[in-house]
Amino acid sequence: MTDKMKPVDVVVVGSGVVGSIMAMELVSAGLKVLCLERGRMIDPQQDFVMPYVHDELKYDRHSDIFQNLSRETLTFRNNASQTALPMRELGSFKPGEMVGGTGAHWGCNARRFLPHDFELRSRVDERYGKRFFPEDCTSQDWGVSFDEVEPYYDQFEHIYGVGGKAGNLNGEIQPGGNPHEGPRSREYPNPPTRRTPQGEIFARAVTELGYTPFQGPAAAMTRDYTNLYKVMLGECQRGGFCSSHVCSQGAKANPLTAVLPALYRKDNFELRPLCNVIKVNTDSTGKKATGVTYIDARGREVEQPAELVVLATYCFNNTRLLLLSGIGTPYDPHSGRGVVGRNYSYQTGGRVHVFFDDREFNPFIGGGMVNTSIDDLNGDVIDRSDLGFVGGAYVAVQAFGSTPIKNKPVPAGTPRWGAQWKKAVAHYYRRSFAISIHGSCQSYRQNYLDLDPTYKDANGLPLLRMTFDWHENEKKMLAFMYERVTEIARAMKPAKYAAHQIYKNYTIVPYQSTHNMGGAVMGADPATSVVNKYLQSWDVPNLFVVGGSAFPHNAAQGPTETIGMLACWAADGIKENYLKRPGPLV
Amino acid sequence: MAETAVPYAYGYLSPQEVRFLDAAVERLIPTDELGPGARDAGVSCYIDRQLCGMWGTHGRNYRSGPWREGTPEQGFQSRLTPQEIYRIGIQEINRYCRGKYDKYFEFLSPAQQDEVLHGLEQGAVDLVSLSGKLFFTLLWRNTEEGFFADPMYGGNRDKIGWKLLGFPGVASGAYREHLGNPEVYRAEPVSILDIRLGHAQVDAQGFAKHVRIIERDGSKQ
Numbered sequence A: 001m002t003d004k005m006k007p008v009d010v011v012v013v014g015s016g017v018v019g020s021i022m023a024m025e026l027v028s029a030g031l032k033v034l035c036l037e038r039g040r041m042i043d044p045q046q047d048f049v050m051p052y053v054h055d056e057l058k059y060d061r062h063s064d065i066f067q068n069l070s071r072e073t074l075t076f077r078n079n080a081s082q083t084a085l086p087m088r089e090l091g092s093f094k095p096g097e098m099v100g101g102t103g104a105h106w107g108c109n110a111r112r113f114l115p116h117d118f119e120l121r122s123r124v125d126e127r128y129g130k131r132f133f134p135e136d137c138t139s140q141d142w143g144v145s146f147d148e149v150e151p152y153y154d155q156f157e158h159i160y161g162v163g164g165k166a167g168n169l170n171g172e173i174q175p176g177g178n179p180h181e182g183p184r185s186r187e188y189p190n191p192p193t194r195r196t197p198q199g200e201i202f203a204r205a206v207t208e209l210g211y212t213p214f215q216g217p218a219a220a221m222t223r224d225y226t227n228l229y230k231v232m233l234g235e236c237q238r239g240g241f242c243s244s245h246v247c248s249q250g251a252k253a254n255p256l257t258a259v260l261p262a263l264y265r266k267d268n269f270e271l272r273p274l275c276n277v278i279k280v281n282t283d284s285t286g287k288k289a290t291g292v293t294y295i296d297a298r299g300r301e302v303e304q305p306a307e308l309v310v311l312a313t314y315c316f317n318n319t320r321l322l323l324l325s326g327i328g329t330p331y332d333p334h335s336g337r338g339v340v341g342r343n344y345s346y347q348t349g350g351r352v353h354v355f356f357d358d359r360e361f362n363p364f365i366g367g368g369m370v371n372t373s374i375d376d377l378n379g380d381v382i383d384r385s386d387l388g389f390v391g392g393a394y395v396a397v398q399a400f401g402s403t404p405i406k407n408k409p410v411p412a413g414t415p416r417w418g419a420q421w422k423k424a425v426a427h428y429y430r431r432s433f434a435i436s437i438h439g440s441c442q443s444y445r446q447n448y449l450d451l452d453p454t455y456k457d458a459n460g461l462p463l464l465r466m467t468f469d470w471h472e473n474e475k476k477m478l479a480f481m482y483e484r485v486t487e488i489a490r491a492m493k494p495a496k497y498a499a500h501q502i503y504k505n506y507t508i509v510p511y512q513s514t515h516n517m518g519g520a521v522m523g524a525d526p527a528t529s530v531v532n533k534y535l536q537s538w539d540v541p542n543l544f545v546v547g548g549s550a551f552p553h554n555a556a557q558g559p560t561e562t563i564g565m566l567a568c569w570a571a572d573g574i575k576e577n578y579l580k581r582p583g584p585l586v
Numbered sequence B: 001m002a003e004t005a006v007p008y009a010y011g012y013l014s015p016q017e018v019r020f021l022d023a024a025v026e027r028l029i030p031t032d033e034l035g036p037g038a039r040d041a042g043v044s045c046y047i048d049r050q051l052c053g054m055w056g057t058h059g060r061n062y063r064s065g066p067w068r069e070g071t072p073e074q075g076f077q078s079r080l081t082p083q084e085i086y087r088i089g090i091q092e093i094n095r096y097c098r099g100k101y102d103k104y105f106e107f108l109s110p111a112q113q114d115e116v117l118h119g120l121e122q123g124a125v126d127l128v129s130l131s132g133k134l135f136f137t138l139l140w141r142n143t144e145e146g147f148f149a150d151p152m153y154g155g156n157r158d159k160i161g162w163k164l165l166g167f168p169g170v171a172s173g174a175y176r177e178h179l180g181n182p183e184v185y186r187a188e189p190v191s192i193l194d195i196r197l198g199h200a201q202v203d204a205q206g207f208a209k210h211v212r213i214i215e216r217d218g219s220k221q
């Protein structure tokens, strides 16, 4: 039996980066908004206190803030000839399950995409010819331009208190910033991070090689800050235990610190935790959403009617809920037709470690994504004619607060354990750091999401199935980046350096990044996208599907700044256009 | 005489299993001139406590069938829980050692123990019920955790692992000011356990008050 609840104007599913901002914006427009979250309620002041948050074991591996796979996971295979098997333990990525979502334990790296990224397909075609993209690549334009969304990047930065230095103010290149960024309408709300000694060594080396270093933008406060929603955030103490942890100081902007406190003050907002949404309901025409069905903490099936439904459940469940609800045509990799599940992409990465015998650092000091970066190898800055790959990377030295279980690099050739290993970690823990490569990932015909035919979640519903592997283009791109970064490493004159290997196949272990993209992509053409440029479903106009699920391919920068921007942009589309004339906005 | 390295009442592991683990983890991170190894750091105790908790039964893992071996890219696919992997693994490794060396693992010479561990790691020593590699991977993962995690979990006794690296543990409120400073920051490590037991002080924000170790004449402490 299904219980039926009182109707609301809007139901937002998920309380992460997207859900919290969408809820706040729509509540401010006077709508009655209900947010349904599968995870538990959080009181940051009780749940995340000193010294207990400075616990690497818990927050790297065992915390209950991560998705509980015993109830729901996904299955994975590298290609369609294999049988997908469940991801039984967290590995490659670490989605959150609590009020605040994955956003609560993110790493604060807050970069805008480049103008190039939004129009990748047409710009590359124009510059290098139509045959430049690999044949199977399905990366496509987003249907919006950078200039259109710039004000919403600005809005997000003023919600998340991003600290940085403008590199391009209204078209004028600024010293100290990233000269390759798109023109921004004003400065960052907060100053950039200070540079670490490691960052200084990097900056000197890259300057020598002709690149332009800058302090990469980050969403951990560089000073006490009151944000757009009148919420106070304190200055970051650089105590490490940051990415993958929740900040006890409220210095890391995230749904719990930057948005939800403002929402809790609103009478027309309700948050219902421990409600797992299993379906978006539609009327008999299939063209109008009537609300959602969820399973509550006591196991009851509940129907929640709403005028407007927003899915903000991260890349995976945004896609899965569409498939479970029968909204949109599922993607078929054989014919290339259909859209739901199409263009799943990820993030490429790599590291070159440098080891010094004559210098010691303080690798545990950091966090809040203190970093010194270059963007000269990203976007369309370098001519790709002879390189033969699409995409790029930014390169950075980050001070993330090296914790000892995971961060003990050793030179190549060191045994994996035993006395020699012990000597090497003791010597190099404080005498090394990583230069990291953070790269783009194109979408391909063979990489997609659909429903698994065998494995089910705790409610008996099919798990999402991921079919994904690295393609030649990304391997070529990474090989090129490793060459450049090895040059940078050498310019630092370390005693030794060691480049990691490029993975032959994608593997679901170990941790790489929680930057999962696509499955419900945005675009200008309903034949190749699930949502229009306003993140509105082509099939069901009172349904908005917002998040990384909308990225038609992934750029080099971390996704969250763009995900938050899309939430601001979609909310504005609803407020300014949809509410005035409910119906398709395109 | 205490039968195991660390005085502690084991909740899951049997005395023989503890002796096996004490011997094995001591080869993985041995005692040497740099300081005590994993045995004296209490890694077996750490493993025991992990096995007693949620992780010991993979309580947060997806555990429905069908079970298949899968490719390495597909990650952990064993139907056995960590409790079972340790219990069955230790028994079968000891059986292997009896067959090959006529002794239990704990009584082998260090060189023989290394031989067995390398064999497990590289897949040369395979077990009946599970892959030797799987056992080794888990053992090494837990050894590193037990040596470097906060002592509140039963390992890293006396903060042996942190002293080895120069990791100060719970952060100090002084870090922010030190971020851009190239001067080497050394401090006696502070653990969550220390703070809990009142062995270390905290500031108003809850950060640890570190006792700095001052270096003289550039010579290391």
Ligand SMILES: Cc1cc2nc3c(=O)[nH]c(=O)nc-3n(C[C@H](O)[C@H](O)[C@H](O)COP(=O)(O)OP(=O)(O)OC[C@H]3O[C@@H](n4cnc5c(N)ncnc54)[C@H](O)[C@@H]3O)c2cc1C
Residues within 6 Å of the ligand: A013, A014, A015, A016, A017, A018, A019, A036, A037, A038, A039, A093, A094, A095, A096, A097, A098, A099, A100, A101, A102, A103, A104, A105, A106, A107, A108, A109, A110, A111, A243, A244, A275, A276, A277, A278, A312, A313, A314, A315, A317, A369, A513, A514, A515, A546, A547, A548, A557, A558, A559, A560, A561, A563
């Ligand atoms: C360790 C780590 C470090 C990261 N660092 C960075 C970084 O430095 N820079 C960067 O750009 N990005 C980073 N990210 C990624 C970032 O966290 C995500 O991009 C961001 O959180 C996505 O926001 P979202 O709102 O789409 O999803 P989430 O924040 O995950 O929110 C989705 C919410 O939906 C809920 N939900 C899911 N399914 C259902 C359902 N069926 N019913 C009800 N509720 C549901 C979830 O529980 C969750 O609360 C990091 C991620 C991790 C894990």
